[in-house]
Amino acid sequence: xxxxxxxxxxxxxxxxxxxxxxxxxxxxxxxxxxxxxxxxxxxxxxxxxxxxxxxxxxxxxxxxxxxxxxxxxxxxxxxxxxxxxxxxxxxxxxxxxxxxxxxxxxxxxxxxxxxxxxxxxxxxxxxxxxxxxxxxxxxxxxxxxxxxxxxxxxxxxxxxxxxxxxxxxxxxxxxxxxxxxxxxxxxxxxxxxxxxxxxxxxxxxxxxxxxxxxxxxxxxxxxxxxxxxxxxxxxxxxxxxxxxxxxxxxxxxxxxxxxxxxxxxxxxxx
Amino acid sequence: xxxxxxxxxxxxxxxxxxxxxxxxxxxxxxxxxxxxxxxxxxxxxxxxxxxxxxxxxxxxxxxxxxxxxxxxxxxxxxxxxxxxxxxxxxxxxxxxxxxxxxxxxxxxxxxxxxxxxxxxxxxxxxxxxxxxxxxxxxxxxxxxxxxxxxxxxxxxxxxxxxxxxxxxxxxxxxxxxxxxxxxxxxxxxxxxxxxxxxxxxxxxxxxxxxxxxxxxxxxxxxxxxxxxxxxxxxxxxxxxxxxxxxxxxxxxxxxxxxxxxxxxxxxxxx
Numbered sequence: 428x429x430x431x432x433x434x435x436x437x438x439x440x441x442x443x444x445x446x447x448x449x450x451x452x453x454x455x456x457x458x459x460x461x462x463x464x465x466x467x468x469x470x471x472x473x474x475x476x477x478x479x480x481x482x483x484x485x486x487x488x489x490x491x492x493x494x495x496x497x498x499x500x501x502x503x504x505x506x507x508x509x510x511x512x513x514x515x516x517x518x519x520x521x522x523x524x525x526x527x528x529x530x531x532x533x534x535x536x537x538x539x540x541x542x543x544x545x546x547x548x549x550x551x552x553x554x555x556x557x558x559x560x561x562x563x564x565x566x567x568x569x570x571x572x573x574x575x576x577x578x579x580x581x582x583x584x585x586x587x588x589x590x591x592x593x594x595x596x597x598x599x600x601x602x603x604x605x606x607x608x609x610x611x612x613x614x615x616x617x618x619x620x621x622x623x624x625x626x627x628x629x630x631x632x633x634x635x636x637x638x639x640x641x642x643x644x645x646x647x648x649x650x651x652x653x654x655x656x657x658x659x660x661x662x663x664x665x666x667x668x669x670x671x672x673x674x675x676x677x678x679x680x681x682x683x684x685x686x687x688x689x690x691x692x693x694x695x696x697x
Numbered sequence: 698x699x700x701x702x703x704x705x706x707x708x709x710x711x712x713x714x715x716x717x718x719x720x721x722x723x724x725x726x727x728x729x730x731x732x733x734x735x736x737x738x739x740x741x742x743x744x745x746x747x748x749x750x751x752x753x754x755x756x757x758x759x760x761x762x763x764x765x766x767x768x769x770x771x772x773x774x775x776x777x778x779x780x781x782x783x784x785x786x787x788x789x790x791x792x793x794x795x796x797x798x799x800x801x802x803x804x805x806x807x808x809x810x811x812x813x814x815x816x817x818x819x820x821x822x823x824x825x826x827x828x829x830x831x832x833x834x835x836x837x838x839x840x841x842x843x844x845x846x847x848x849x850x851x852x853x854x855x856x857x858x859x860x861x862x863x864x865x866x867x868x869x870x871x872x873x874x875x876x877x878x879x880x881x882x883x884x885x886x887x888x889x890x891x892x893x894x895x896x897x898x899x900x901x902x903x904x905x906x907x908x909x910x911x912x913x914x915x916x917x918x919x920x921x922x923x924x925x926x927x928x929x930x931x932x933x934x935x936x937x938x939x940x941x942x943x944x945x946x947x948x949x950x951x952x953x954x955x956x957x958x959x960x961x962x963x964x965x966x967x
Contacts, residue, residue: 496768535765553853578823587857595852596852
């Protein structure tokens with residue numbers, strides 16, 4: 428089954444467009460986890476188990492693991508998801524981007540070492556920096572297009588001959604780069620008008636939309652701008668608002684409550 | 698001492714603009730190293746020891762380590778360089794790029810975990826994706842500008858209001874983003890005219906130029922286009938041509954010979 432088929436099936440099964448982002452910051456963990464060596468795994472696995480019937484995907488952010496020498500915990504976490512919740516695809520949020528020979532190594536990292544179903548990739552280096560990921564036929568490749576951060580506009584909003592740079596990336600990603608139907612795009616929830624514009628350009632291509640929750644994006648505007656007929660066409664990511672909803676031993680129940688509310692809030696506007 | 702001061706001092710000490718890239722591919726290692734658990738470290742450390750008096754910097758490419766679960770060998774390699782060759786700065790080639798809170802984690806990875814002196818960063822997400830690295834005042838941040846791969850032109854060569862996107866990146870990097878003088882740029886050797894154009898825009902800002910050797914860039918054209926009065930203003934990277942110059946137990950001598958030839962070929966045109 429391809430990543431896009433998995434995403435579609437998980438979205439239907441759980442009636443959900445919610446992607447649960449796993450950005451584990453030990454300083455924000457409940458006190459009872461803090462002393463443990465495997466606390467990053469334990470925290471994330473508990474969040475996963477509490478939300479797996481509410482999510483269409485999980486998205487671990489590799490930087491949070493790499494900063495703490497916790498690659499093995501990331502491997503264990505993805506293995507846990509694949510074993511306990513095999514219906515839910517895993518997007519490794521890594522935003523890699525490099526020349527072809529190096530991109531091949533990053534593709535090995537994402538797809539062979541971590542066994543992720545999809546990976547986020549930066550398009551700045553162009554098509555041959557994306558191709559090595561596409562060589563894995565069942566995997567998804569989600570390119571940065573219009574990011575949710577304040578500086579996202581610095582380059583992405585520049586006019587490149589009658590369209591913005593992010594529109595050009597969307598056209599390339601949906602068009603000549605997407606020879607095998609494996610590509611999706613990251614479009615931030617902080618810019619709903621631009622989600623709508625990207626949707627216009629790319630048809631039903633899967634959009635991963637971060638920026639609701641801690642980053643302040645509006646759910647209604649995001650869903651209305653990004654929705655498609657296909658369940659797998661839209662993933663709305665929330666990380667910190669779910670992960671840190673609780674601060675004590677009840678953190679999984681708190682995370683579940685916020686995930687449920689978020690899923691349902693999204694579903695109001697589909 | 699800041700990264701740029703280190704680079705300048707190492708360049709003067711070794712009369713060198715050569716950055717030795719460490720892209721360890723075990724499939725290309727000499728046979729006698731192949732069975733060893735620490736072969737990636739052993740191979741790279743041997744190359745480092747054979748070339749440390751010929752280089753202005755070492756540049757390990759993290760993808761080659763991450764693909765093989767060899768983060769500990771990368772830590773050990775950088776520790777080895779810092780202990781045995783403390784005059785030579787280490788550039789971690791990671792090309793990270795993410796929103797501020799995640800970029801903080803990547804900065805911890807590069808500067809606290811690996812203790813690199815500089816890191817390569819992708820500018821696509823804009824200024825706030827770069828700032829967290831600049832919060833480490835002695836460290837260098839080398840932004841992708843004009844990359845050496847064929848697809849480099851797909852976005853970087855687009856016209857953005859009278860200049861190319863890579864020229865805009867160069868202007869931002871040398872201008873409003875560079876509040877603390879820590880920024881450098883990656884400009885590929887496969888495009889000497891564009892090295893010259895970037896040099897025109899950025900003055901003496903350090904340029905890291907990959908693409909000679911295996912990628913086919915011309916040394917004379919590269920040096921003439923990129924040279925400055927300051928030793929630290931130009932680093933010309935060669936990886937595979939040095940690393941894989943030999944295929945047997947004499948690989949360090951072969952690497953040294955190519956590094957020496959490359960350093961001297963560069964120095965002909967300074």
